[in-house]
Amino acid sequence: MSQELPAPIPRLTVITLGVSDIRASIAFYDSLGFARRLKVTGEAVAFYDTGGPVLGLFPWDQLAADAKLPDQPRPTTFCGITLAWNCRTREEVDAVLAFALDKGARLLKPAHETDYGGYSGYFADPDGHPWEVVVAPGIEVGEDRRVHLAE
Template sequence: MDQRLSFVTIAVPDLAAARAFYVDGLGWHADVEVGDVIMIRVADRVVLSLWEQASFESEVGPVRTGPGLVPVTLAHNVASRSEVDLVLQDARVAGASEVGQGASREWGGYTGYFADPAGIRWEVAFNPGQIGASVLP
């Protein structure tokens, strides 16, 4: 198996709210909108797929419910600390739940978090190291 990731799929309880946030709010372009799924190209060979939860469950299986967070975050890396704050502000304007302000981290970076309408946590990060630079456009 090749070492790569092609799709990140999120089961969302409200597809219209997810579309309003990502497409209308953040201004991302939906490459595919068919029935109960929206696909957004987020990198050269990576797609974010927003899938209505009931349809997701009928194909993949029931999602875990209950208190706490989904044990995963998605990250959007930027080239500077100030860009972290700007992206967090854009997310707030788009309707994101503010989870945390930008903050300096022990490992040398600067990050903040927000939640999309389904509660998925996004990290906005400035990583001054080589691996951080390697994921920037």
């Protein structure tokens, strides 16, 4: 009889995006105001403090190779994942969308009232990774920049 191992504590620590041009992506995320950390990595990889899980940027082909996945064909459509920038107010949603577009993002969907009582819009980063900018009931952004969920 084997002894059952204790379950590890689940955690999401880093979200890494594969990017086509690491320099351009670093410039984009710097311009959005995310704080870059571990700059000693130069342009090999970039890490950003987001107030929650770390955002990583890594060259697309190297990230695919590291995960033992094919680099080609690169998807040209939705890949089943979005990133979110939760806000405190509808006005903040509008301001974040305008700011991101000013920094080179592409508007995917203008801000609008949602069917669940929130307010949301989408932009894409230089590699097309979709970001939802949203204020939603039951999800609050604290002074610590972290998301706090209702029970």
